[in-house]
Amino acid sequence: MHGVRLILAGLLALALALVSVAVAVAVAVAVAVAVAVPSVAAATEPADAALQAAAAAARQRAQTAPRPRSTFLLRSRLRGVALAPDGRHVAWLLDDGRTRSVWAMPTDADAPRRLLPATDAEQLRWTRDGQLLLVSERALFVLPIDGVGRLLTPLGGADERSLLAVDPVHPAAVLVVERTQATAAAAPRGWRLLRVDGQGGRTVLYEGAQQVTDAAFAADGTLAYLQRVDGERLAILHAGTGGWHEVAHCDPLQRCTLLPRVGADGTLWMRGDLGIDRVGLLALSPDGTRRVVHEDPLDQADLDAVALDPLDGRPLIASYRSVAPADYALAAAAAVPLAALQARLPQRELAVTIGAARWLVGERASTLPDTRWHLYDPATGILRRILDEAPRPARGGAAIGAAVPWPAEDTLAAKTPVAWTASDGLRLHGFLTLPAGIDAARAPLLVHPHGGPWARSGRDYSGFVQFLADRGYAVFEPNFRGSTGHGRGYLLAARGDFGDGRVQQDVVEGTRQLLARGIGDPARVGIVGASFGGYTALLGVTGTPDLFRVAIAGVPPPDFGWTLRWVARSREARALAQYIGFEAWLRQVDLELADEALLQRLSDQSPLANAARLTRPVLLFAGGEDRRVALRGVVEYAAQLKRLGKDVALYVDPDAGHALEDPVAREAWLYLTEQMLHRYLGGPAPAAPDAEVARYLARSARIGIADTP
Amino acid sequence: MWDLFKAELLRLRLWTAAYALAHLGVLVFLARLVDLAQQPLLVYRVFGCVYALSGLLLGLYQIATYRRPATWLQLLHRPLAPWRIALALHGAGAVLLLAGIGLPLLLTAAGQALLTARVVDVRHWLLPVAAWLIACGLYLAGSYAVLGLRRAALAALVLPLIWLTGQASGAAAIAMQVLVVAWLAALVLIVFKPDLEAPPRRPLAVAALALPLQLGVYVAFLVLCFALEMLWIVQGSHPLNAVTAPAGGAIETDRMDGRQRLLAGLAASDDPQAALWREQVALADVLSVGGQIDRVLPRQALTNRAPMELDDAERRVRWVFSHDRMRLEGYRLTDGSRVGELGVGGDAAPFAAPALPAGTLPGLPRGDALLIAGDTLYQYGSETGRVSPRLRLDAGEPLAGVQPLGDAVAALGTQHLYVYDGRDAADATIVLTPRLRIALPGAYGDLAAIDLVERVDGYLVSFAFTAQQSRPHGALPYQVVLAVDDGGRVRTVARRTIAPDFPALYRYRSWWFSPALYALRTAAAERPAVPDPFQATEAAPIPRRSSRWPSRCPCCPCSPAPCxxxxxxxxxxxxxxxxxxxxxxxxxxxxxxxxxxxxxxxxxxxxxxxxxxxxxxxxxxxxxxxxxxxxxxxxxxxxx
Incomplete structure (x- = not known):
């Protein structure tokens, strides 16, 4: 009897224990769900339908076997494709990895001709009279189509000479800005704007103490407007009867780009955001009054490009690309041809150069690994594909007979614009790429924040994103506040909160909302990025380990404030400072480097200071020649993690800069990313690296890399 | 006497003429190839050795012809005082050397000065004098070796060795040469007497011979030490050529790379952050800092440590530093024509000290170059055609070198290591101000290596002072590791005592054999020279007893014996x-x-x-x- 009571008591206790465990699990799950999927009005997002349609479309696409990593590292052979103003010739640079040659062909025949077998030119331009300009770092050469090239003017050097623009009026001239010689030992050097004609003759158009940054000309070739640095802003001056007088000024972070020709009534056209939030096309009168000629009808994007009339310089087409590609005709003459062109190339980004006889059209899309070039006859509507070049192999330069084709467009994943509302009410934008043939809700989700942070993820082709989608990952590219392309308010909304604060919340909230909308498997979310994107990845995996299971960070600043101060003291600060000093520019985005409290806050919130909180695995990469993110920072962070026994892997390429240029290094990055995601998010296992990549990895491994293959 | 002098000249005139012509031919040939006034020290030393050998051979040959007893008696059996005969013979020898050595050099210098745009300074005009004095010194030493007492014959050869060890420069070097030549002349005169075997008797003569004799024994001892060391090396257990350097020793430290040295230093640290730093050093790129100049360069120094010229490849111009003008003088590399003169700044002011080329820095325009002159770094601008000061060290501290340090720029002085922001380095108009000033934790002359790791908040710097481990005038080897934060605060985080690889007997061999001669030798080498901050050391006290052992006998406190x-x-x-x-x-x-x-x-x-x-x-x-x-x-x- 006594034994029976004991058994009953035991069963009762067991039952109570089971009940309590069940309750605890239920509570825990509820809490976890509450944490993982916040109640941020996800269901009310207006873009949900488009998103679900994109998810359905991706699900319907046929799944392909993983392609070689090198497929996503192919590069174009073409550079600097340019149309002559008369529209009769198109010229381009052909780079086969070893030499770069200059080519041209008439637009009315498919007869390309090599003009120069080798050049170090980076860009091609055309003068108004149809001579080709070869722009390199050190010199500007002129090359007639049927003649012999000659040096027009050296560039760079102690005079800091630079090409401002091709002269929009004179037939064979360019506009050059250079520094003047100091008149006395202690006197500062000034600046001058020159017109250099086809024979090298120099005409000084303006000389002053301030740096000239832009200029616009009247129909007779006289300098009508001038933009110059004035302290920390840019002043726009008009050449009136009494000399130069200021008609407008651009404060720091305001965009002001003058179009090269002014109207018959003296109106200056400019691409800028004076008085408006997003960059649009503005018209400025000599008396200083201005009006908005065009801005994004959807109130989302900055004006990206303007196509000009080759004869009188009038703006004809305005293009917006920050969210969805949109081109608008600004003049009746362009409306019909543009509409016809858009009908032929729907949903494409169009880079239009208008010539007198033909238009040169660059066709871009997230599923086009290279720009497709077309010649378009606006009169007949005939669109002819040109320059259909095979890609340059990822490695080995020009290997004859080893041409690898571009991946087919229908096998690549399209980017879908997504938007979400942050918890403070700001509407934010980004892009989502979904893998083919997989239920979006079950796909592992990778968040891929961009670098900068004053940059943006665009809708253009990204080999890295396509590679991830090819491996079955959904990729979310958030344009968090501080990103460009969506207006100055968007850019400044970060208010310097680049620590584990508002900007980071944008990324986290965007990710949670996507999960709430059924995109991505909440248990398989990773974050991968480079530069500021890498920093965001480290912040994410440190601060929100419940959301992000793994972080892959390339060249990440482990302490953003310290990195900015480090850059400000380095040579890179001079390269980054275009017109005003780097530190002055940072002040405009609420990052005052002399503000010790701000830097201390950023430091306190940094991944470096919070290394002990890290609980997720991290892969780090750093470049020995990186001038934007100090190697020492990454190394110190990795050393901290290693000393604390964290799961960290580090490899350092001693020759790499801030961006990976070496194809072997790029492939190694893909391989390690793939392997890390395979380990921690359950993606496909990577194919073993070839011998060259393996050697590279062995050479650059510092922590936890050696055992990866 | 005059007849004897002329006869001696006539006797050797053909040999001398042939030598002079050959010498001139070689000099002219070389001058067509290179600027003989701007050669590295080694070239001058080779020339000096040739002149010394020439003088020595002349002395041996000329006097040996009179040394046979009968000839000697015949020579001295003249109505002339022996010293006048000696003067006639050796005067002729000196004139022959002047013709064979001094004159071709003088003609070459004159040709360079008159026919080319190359720089010929006062110091270059002194070179024929110096060469002639070297030849005369060895000529007299050879003469004495033939005439002198058999046992003391080689003593005279010791005196010119002072020229090798001496650090005097310019006029002081000439004065030292004159002093030695005069001493040798005195020795020859003392020995120039009918009875060559009779030792000198007058006290002054005895003293004049005794000192070189003692120096000779001293040098012989050092040569013996050297020979023993060679045997040691051949035997294979010498620390320098042993397969494995002695553990914990200075040679082991010298053979380490920067990372190993830093880790060895940190191993001796009890700092709480030492573990993290060790991880960091293992992962990071270790940078090294070194100097480009190892000796101070006095104005009008006879020779160069390195050519004092820089080439502007953009303009095809060579700029050569002139000690007379204290400016750079240029000539075209294409046709050798003169370009002009370059001073400091717009008004072409003279440099404050002789300037040596110091390479370039990342970010400088092509054709630009750096110059180090005393405590100042200058930048030569190819496009501007100007020289402008870029940084100046504190209180006249000599600048040893400048180099990139990650994204910063490091300047090494004889007392401090300076770190400058790289941002301003590329702008020739900015005079750099140091962000960090790190005092060297030892003397520059003892310093062998500076290794450095960049941290987020500063640097970790290791200084290894092992350069003088085998010499008596330097510090015993040690290593110091400093943590320098961004605010310039410096903290010593490790000090490692490094074991000397050689016993004190070896280290102090030049001292204990004769402290007095050691002091004499040191004084003769250093006193006439300008004090050189690059050679400054912190000499460890010479151990008179083993410091490890107690000063008193452990079992016998009444005894002063430590052992x-x-x-x-x-x-x-x-x-x-x-x-x-x-x-x-x-x-x-x-x-x-x-x-x-x-x-x-x-x-x-x-x-x-x-x-x-x-x-x-x-x-x-x-x-x-x-x-x-x-x-x-x-x-x-x-x-x-």
Whole structure:
């Protein structure tokens, strides 16, 4: 009897224990769900339908076997494709990895001709009279189509000479800005704007103490407007009867780009955001009054490009690309041809150069690994594909007979614009790429924040994103506040909160909302990025380990404030400072480097200071020649993690800069990313690296890399 | 006398003319190829050796023809005082050397000055004088070697060695040469007498001969040491050529790369962050800092450490520093025509000190170059055609070198390491101000390596002072690791005592054989020279007794002898007083440690006693603790 009571008591206790465990699990799950999927009005997002349609479309696409990593590292052979103003010739640079040659062909025949077998030119331009300009770092050469090239003017050097623009009026001239010689030992050097004609003759158009940054000309070739640095802003001056007088000024972070020709009534056209939030096309009168000629009808994007009339310089087409590609005709003459062109190339980004006889059209899309070039006859509507070049192999330069084709467009994943509302009410934008043939809700989700942070993820082709989608990952590219392309308010909304604060919340909230909308498997979310994107990845995996299971960070600043101060003291600060000093520019985005409290806050919130909180695995990469993110920072962070026994892997390429240029290094990055995601998010296992990549990895491994293959 | 002088000239005129022509031919040929006034030190040394050999051979040959007894008697059997005969013969020899050596050099210098745009300074006009004096010195030494006492014959050859070890420059170097030549002339005159075998008797003459003789013995001893060292090397156990450097020693430290040195330094740190730093050093790229200049360059120094010229490849112009003008003088590399003169700034002011080329820095425009002159770094701008000061060290501290340091720029002075922001380095209009100023934790002359790791908040810097480990005038080797934060605060996080690889007997060999001659030699080398901050050392005190051992005998406190080997006499002395050192625990400990090797650093009297009766049962140097790296100060050798 006594034994029976004991058994009953035991069963009762067991039952109570089971009940309590069940309750605890239920509570825990509820809490976890509450944490993982916040109640941020996800269901009310207006873009949900488009998103679900994109998810359905991706699900319907046929799944392909993983392609070689090198497929996503192919590069174009073409550079600097340019149309002559008369529209009769198109010229381009052909780079086969070893030499770069200059080519041209008439637009009315498919007869390309090599003009120069080798050049170090980076860009091609055309003068108004149809001579080709070869722009390199050190010199500007002129090359007639049927003649012999000659040096027009050296560039760079102690005079800091630079090409401002091709002269929009004179037939064979360019506009050059250079520094003047100091008149006395202690006197500062000034600046001058020159017109250099086809024979090298120099005409000084303006000389002053301030740096000239832009200029616009009247129909007779006289300098009508001038933009110059004035302290920390840019002043726009008009050449009136009494000399130069200021008609407008651009404060720091305001965009002001003058179009090269002014109207018959003296109106200056400019691409800028004076008085408006997003960059649009503005018209400025000599008396200083201005009006908005065009801005994004959807109130989302900055004006990206303007196509000009080759004869009188009038703006004809305005293009917006920050969210969805949109081109608008600004003049009746362009409306019909543009509409016809858009009908032929729907949903494409169009880079239009208008010539007198033909238009040169660059066709871009997230599923086009290279720009497709077309010649378009606006009169007949005939669109002819040109320059259909095979890609340059990822490695080995020009290997004859080893041409690898571009991946087919229908096998690549399209980017879908997504938007979400942050918890403070700001509407934010980004892009989502979904893998083919997989239920979006079950796909592992990778968040891929961009670098900068004053940059943006665009809708253009990204080999890295396509590679991830090819491996079955959904990729979310958030344009968090501080990103460009969506207006100055968007850019400044970060208010310097680049620590584990508002900007980071944008990324986290965007990710949670996507999960709430059924995109991505909440248990398989990773974050991968480079530069500021890498920093965001480290912040994410440190601060929100419940959301992000793994972080892959390339060249990440482990302490953003310290990195900015480090850059400000380095040579890179001079390269980054275009017109005003780097530190002055940072002040405009609420990052005052002399503000010790701000830097201390950023430091306190940094991944470096919070290394002990890290609980997720991290892969780090750093470049020995990186001038934007100090190697020492990454190394110190990795050393901290290693000393604390964290799961960290580090490899350092001693020759790499801030961006990976070496194809072997790029492939190694893909391989390690793939392997890390395979380990921690359950993606496909990577194919073993070839011998060259393996050697590279062995050479650059510092922590936890050696055992990866 | 005049006839004898002329006869001697005539006797050797053909040889001299042939030598002079050949010499001139070589000089002209070389001058067509290179600028002989801007050669590195080695070239001048080779020329000096040739002139010295020429003088020596002339002295040996000329006087040897008179040295046979009959000839000697015939020579001196003239109605002339011996000193006048000597003067005639040696005067002729000096004139012959002037014709064979001085004149071609003078003609070459004149040709360069008159026919080319190359720089010819006062110091270059002094070179024929210096060459002639070198030849004369060895000529007189050769003469003395033939005439002098057999045992003292080589003593005269020792005196010119002062020129090799001396650090005098310019006019002071010429003065030293004149002094030695005068001394040698005096020796020749002393010995130039009918009875060549008779030793000098007058006190002054004895003194004049005694000093070089003693120096000769001193040098012979050093040569013997060198020969023994060669044997040691051949035997294979010399620390420098042993396969494995002695553990914990200076050679091991020198052979380490920067990372290993930093880790070795940090191993001695008890700083709480040392573990993190070790991880960081293992992962990071270790940078090294070094100097480009190793000696101060006085104005009008006769020779160059390195050519004082820089080439502007953009303009095809060579700029050569002129000590006379204290400016750069240029000529075209294409046709050799003169371009002009370049001073500092817009008004072409003279440089404050002789300027040496110092390479370039990342970010400088092509064709630009750096120059170091004293405490200042200058930048030559190819496009601007100007030289502008870029940084100046504190209080006239000589600048040893400038180099990139990650994204910053480092300047090494003789007392500090300076770090500048890289941002301003590329702008020629900015005079750099240091962000960090790190005092060297030792003397520059002792410094062998600076290794550095960048941290987020500053640097971790290791200074290894091992350069003088085998020389008596430097510091005993050690290493210091500093943590420098971004605010410039410097903290010593490790100080590692490094064991000397050589016993003190070796290190102080040039001193203990004769402290007086060592002092004389040092004074002769250093006194006439301009003090050189690059050579400054912190000399460790010469050990008079082993510092590891107690200053008193552990078992015999009444004895001043520090070594346990003094125990033996101590025991004898104090046995009757009831002292029983054998039972003392301290004595037993010393005995067990094997330190009772029969050696002592005690008083001389005791050393003599021990040398007569060595206790071979205890004398086991291999068992001695002295090889232990942790006890570097201990030296058996001192106490031999």
């Amino acid at each position: 346990c080997c003094a125990i033996v006499p101590c025991r004898r002395r104090h046995a009757s007083a009831g002292c029983s050192p054998a039972r003392s625990s301290a004595f037993r400990r010393w005995s067990r440690s094997g330190c009772c090797t029969g050696r002592t650093s005690g008083p001389t009297r005791q050393r003599r006693r021990m040398s007569r009766r060595p206790d071979r049962s205890r004398a086991s140097p291999r068992r001695c603790d002295l090889a232990r790296p942790s006890s570097p100060e201990v030296s058996c050798m001192v106490s031999v």
